[in-house]
Amino acid sequence: EVQLVESGGGLVQPGRSLKLSCAASGFTFSNYYMAWVRQAPKKGLEWVATISTSGSRTYYPDSVKGRFTISRDNAKSSLYLQMNSLKSEDTATYYCARRRRNTYDYWGQGVMVTVSS
């Protein structure tokens, strides 16, 4: 059974950093692109980052480019999101997702990040 379990969320002050983790199991992690997608409270979905199977290619929307870094450790079947210079508008539930055919076929349960002073 495919499982994606996020961790590392919490309350953080504006301008500070936070690193999210996603532990994957039930599939060959190194064979799949992976992504982070977020959802602000009572809002829609926003794609945040994607990483290739080897980690050599990464993609970001302009809203987080230069502040967020996606990475992976295939030996540990783990995905990460380093978030720097956090802003109040980054407050959201962050989902780890497996990419297949440019869609996201499995999602984690999500982890909440609150940016507030």
Place this chain on the structure above:
Amino acid sequence: DIQMTQSPSSLSVSLGDNVTFTCEASENIYGFLAWYQQKLGKAPKLLIYGATNLEDGVPTRFSGSGSWTNYSLTISSLEPEDIATYYCQNNHVYPLTFGSGTKLEIK
């Protein structure tokens, strides 16, 4: 960036209804369109990929159609477990933009 416009934003429905809602892309996305269902407090679930292909395990009352810039999702004979918010997603080009969602509510 490709903008994805969903309509309506909410829809009052009755169980057993046939329901259709739409998604319009700001430019041709060549059928690279996915639909997701999100129930309250849960992660999204993939329903349809490639505009018309049903994901494994998704009931056949769900169907997708469309091409170029205009796409739709139809639920035939609405069941109670279908009450959710539905999102479309451009997966043709980065950034992979989502629509703002259509929320189904019971009349």
